[in-house]
Amino acid sequence: MTQWIPQTQWLAPMESYIALSAVMFFLGVAGVIARRNPLIVLMSIELMFNAANLALVTFAKLWGNNVGHIFAFLVITVAAAEAAIGLAIVVVAFRKQQYVDVDEASALKG
Amino acid sequence: MIAFWLLSFALIATGVFTITATKPVYSVVGLLGNFVVLAILYITLHAEFLAVIQIVVYSGAILILFLFVIALLSSGVKPFDIGPDRAPRIALPAAVFALVALCIVVFTVVRSAVTGAPNAPEGITGSPDAFGSVGDFGVALFTKNLLPFEVTALLLMVAVIGVVLLAGDERPAPLRRKPKARDLDRESIVKPVEKMVRR
Numbered sequence: 001m002t003q004w005i006p007q008t009q010w011l012a013p014m015e016s017y018i019a020l021s022a023v024m025f026f027l028g029v030a031g032v033i034a035r036r037n038p039l040i041v042l043m044s045i046e047l048m049f050n051a052a053n054l055a056l057v058t059f060a061k062l063w064g065n066n067v068g069h070i071f072a073f074l075v076i077t078v079a080a081a082e083a084a085i086g087l088a089i090v091v092v093a094f095r096k097q098q099y100v101d102v103d104e105a106s107a108l109k110g
Numbered sequence: 111m112i113a114f115w116l117l118s119f120a121l122i123a124t125g126v127f128t129i130t131a132t133k134p135v136y137s138v139v140g141l142l143g144n145f146v147v148l149a150i151l152y153i154t155l156h157a158e159f160l161a162v163i164q165i166v167v168y169s170g171a172i173l174i175l176f177l178f179v180i181a182l183l184s185s186g187v188k189p190f191d192i193g194p195d196r197a198p199r200i201a202l203p204a205a206v207f208a209l210v211a212l213c214i215v216v217f218t219v220v221r222s223a224v225t226g227a228p229n230a231p232e233g234i235t236g237s238p239d240a241f242g243s244v245g246d247f248g249v250a251l252f253t254k255n256l257l258p259f260e261v262t263a264l265l266l267m268v269a270v271i272g273v274v275l276l277a278g279d280e281r282p283a284p285l286r287r288k289p290k291a292r293d294l295d296r297e298s299i300v301k302p303v304e305k306m307v308r309r
Contacts, residue, residue, distance in 0.1 A: 020118045022215040026208040031129030033204040039134040043141050061155045070255045077262045081269035083172045087179045088277040094183050
């Protein structure tokens with residue numbers, strides 16, 4: 001069933017997977033820092049979630065232990081909850097002020 | 111090996127496209143490509159079930175949620191007219207910060223040199239072939255890791271209740287005009303039914 005999956009000796013070294021995960025994580029960080037549209041900020045957060053998942057799956061493969069898979073699965077679930085809550089907040093903010101902008105959302109400033 | 115470099119190039123390219131897109135819809139498209147490439151990477155890492163979940167949950171549920179919200183917000187006046195991004199002011203510091211942090215992480219990873227040849231992955235069901243398969247994953251999830259699973263279920267329920275409380279509009283929106291008698295006995299909300307004139 002799994003003949004078409006690359007065998008272990010064909011895999012790229014695990015360091016490259018981890019480095020790729022780091023690159024993706026910091027792409028997400030740059031997106032969160034530099035964008036003002038809250039939707040794109042949320043998508044950058046999803047990028048960071050996925051980078052963490054890639055690292056988890058890589059280490060699960062490295063140690064031959066599927067707890068990393070379980071953890072990645074739970075991260076996906078929590079990411080779904082986070083996206084739902086974040087988008088609801090965006091919708092509420094849009095209803096209140098008819099535009100969406102991360103910089104202008106200062107209602108909790110006190 | 112070649113496949114890995116192609117996939118990683120595609121992953122980074124779609125990620126860059128996601129964070130630099132001018133419109134949120136383009137961003138969603140970039141993120142979709144990113145998730146698909148990531149699912150292929152999961153398959154190369156023997157995580158077949160996670161690859162399927164990545165497609166189904168991320169591309170199928172979360173991105174559709176994003177699309178729905180974009181469509182909802184765009185239905186008003188002047189959608190997403192929020193002026194220029196912070197990019198001109200902050201792009202350089204952000205890029206420098208991200209690059210420095212990235213260099214630190216990559217340097218640490220390469221120096222610590224994840225040692226130990228990848229041993230033959232062995233799933234909880236015993237057979238090395240089963241690693242990452244649905245059966246292996248399910249047994250591990252429902253026996254050893256049952257508590258995190260239940261806690262996640264509780265978290266999802268809390269999220270659902272929170273979203274309904276936040277975004278659910280308990281008050282009916284005020285009508286812009288007074289309802290006419292013709293509206294009140296309208297039988298379809300899609301299209302006004304032309305009533306026959308009674309004789």
